[in-house]
Amino acid sequence: MSRCRLFSLFLAAASFPLLAITPGGQAPDFKGTDSNGVIHTLSQYRGKYVVLEWANRGCPYDQKHYLSGNMEALQKQWTDKGVVWLSVLSSAPGEQGNVTPTEENEYLKKMKAAPTAALLDPEGNIARLYQAKTTPHMFVINPQGKLIYQGAIDDKPTTDQADIKTAHNYLNDALNASMSGKPVPVASTRPYGCSVKYKD
Known part of the structure; x- marks a missing residue:
């Protein structure tokens, strides 16, 4: 087994409870510094939708979404619709x-990625608040600061880029529904990918 220590869809909850935090509840506030040295808190974005995307460029599941251009798209x-993407x-x-801040900025530029910011969390403080399990692991927070979705980016837990075309995207579902004033159809799923590499 490689250092990636891949989680399968069915084993993703082995080390953590199935739900990191309960959708419908208040999302925990956090404070983190991005790759440009700027401090961000969840509370500063009250009034906006916020997406948290756990990332690891060495993870083949993360690479699936970045090398295909899916995550960047x-x-x-x-973000073009006013969502804050961290x-x-x-x-x-x-x-x-x-990675270092410089390494992350170079990667973002190379991949033409477009998050609002990339937060460096080597101590795992933000990850532990949300009990982030995998890369990727997606969280969507509404303008009132409540979690409306947590889990997988889609329903294809593979590393095959070709699967993206036929995947059902839970992230899009959550944002589209909520922005239309409708209930989120699926508020929680099991994330898939590589385990978050927490500090011991």
Whole structure:
């Protein structure tokens, strides 16, 4: 088994409860510094939708969505509509996916990624607040600060880029429904991907 320590769809909940935090409840506030040295808090974005995307560029599941351009397209699609998109990198020092601010900025530029910001969380403080399990692991927070979705980006837990075309995208469902004043059809799913590389 590689350092990626892949989680299967069925084993993703082995180390954590199925629900990190309960959809419909208040999302925990956090404070994090991005790759440009700017501090962000959830509370500063009250009144806006916020997406949290746990990322690890060394993870093949994460690569599936970035190398295909899928994640970048989603970032642009939703930030263009006023959504705050925060990529969170919680790999501990010495672990796969841990990067310096410069390395992250170079990667974002290379991939033409378009998050609002990339938060560096090597101590895992933000990840533990949300009990983030995998990369990717998606969270959607509404303008009132309530969690409306947590879980997988879609229903194809593979590393195959070709699966993206036929995947059902839970993130899009949550944002489209909520912005239309409708209930989110699926508020929680099991995330899939590589385990978050927490600091011991």
